C-alpha cells in the first residue's frame with residue numbers, strides 16, 4: 001500500500017547499512033513503527049523473525065494479516081465456499097442500519113461526503129460485516145480473520161476518491177472510484193519463525209519484547225497518521241466512532257513523535273526502555289529534531305553512525321522540489 005513515509009524505496013539501503021555494520025547473524029528484528037508493513041515483509045522474506053508494531057489499528061491489521069501467516073489460509077470452516085468470489089459478490093450489508101461507511105462517507109440524503117461511490121461504500125460495509133459475522137460465528141480462525149481484513153484494507157485505496165490520504169476527499173469523482181471494489185488474496189510469505197504483531201505504543205512494546213535489531217521509523221514531522229488514514233482505521237476497527245467536520249474525522253491519540261515539544265523526550269523514553277543489540281533509526285535531515293538533537297539522544301546509549309541518502313519519492317504529478325531533503329539512517333550499536 002502507498003503509505004506516507006513508507007520505506008519501499010529505502011529497503012536496499014536499510015539492508016546494506018545492517019550488513020556493513022553487523023558482523024554476526026541476527027535473527028529477531030523489531031519493526032517498532034511498521035506502518036504499511038513493507039519493511040517487516042522484506043525482512044521476513046530474508047528469513048528473519050519479525051516482531052511488528054504500530055499504534056494505528058489499521059496498520060496492525062495490515063501487518064498482522066500479511067506477516068503472521070506462514071501459509072495461505074484454508075478457511076476450512078467455510079467448507080467449499082470460494083471466499084473471495086463470495087465476498088466480492090456481496091452488494092448489501094447484513095445490517096444496513098449499522099452500515100457506517102455508506103452512511104457517513106458516501107453521498108446520501110444525510111451526507112455530502114464524497115469518499116466513495118455509494119455502491120462501493122455499501123460493498124465495503126457488506127464485506128466488513130460479513131467478515132465480522134463469520135468470525136463471531138467461529139467460522140474463521142483469528143489468523144484468517146486478520147488476513148481477510150488486511151485484504152479489504154488493501155483494496156479500499158483503489159476505489160477511494162482521494163489524492164493519496166483520507167484527510168480530504170476530492171470535489172469531483174476520480175475515474176478510479178467508478179471501479180468496483182475487488183478484494184484479492186494477499187501473498188503469504190513462508191517462514192520457519194512465527195512472526196508477531198502488536199498494536200501498542202512503541203515504548204510499551206519495548207517493555208514486553210527484546211530484539212537483536214530494532215528498526216525505528218517514527219514520524220519525523222507534525223503530520224499525524226490517523227487523520228490521514230482515518231477511514232481505513234474506522235473500517236479496520238468498525239467501531240462506529242463519533243466523527244466530526246467536513247471529513248468525518250474520528251478522535252485519535254496523538255503521537256509524541258509528531259510535536260517538536262515532545263519528540264526528543266519520546267526518543268529518550270523509547271531508548272531508555274529498548275532492549276536490543278543494535279538499532280537503525282530512519283529520519284529526515286529536515287525533521288522536527290535536528291541531527292545534533294538526534295545524536296545527543298542516541299550517543300547516551302551506544303556508538304552511532306549516520307548515513308544519508310538523497311530523498312526519493314514515488315512517481316508523482318507534483319513538481320520536484322525536494323531541495324536538500326535527505327533520508328537519514330542512524331546506526332546504533334549498544335555494545336551488548
Ligand SMILES: C[S@@+](CC[C@H](N)C(=O)[O-])C[C@H]1O[C@@H](n2cnc3c(N)ncnc32)[C@H](O)[C@@H]1O
Nearest residue numbers: 005006007033035036055056201202217225255
Ligand atoms: C514513518 S511511518 C512508518 C512507515 C513504515 N516503516 C513503512 O515503511 O510503511 C510511522 C508510523 O509510526 C506510527 N506511530 C507513530 N507514533 C507511534 C508510537 N508512539 N508507537 C507506535 N507507532 C507509532 C504511525 O502510526 C505510522 O504508521
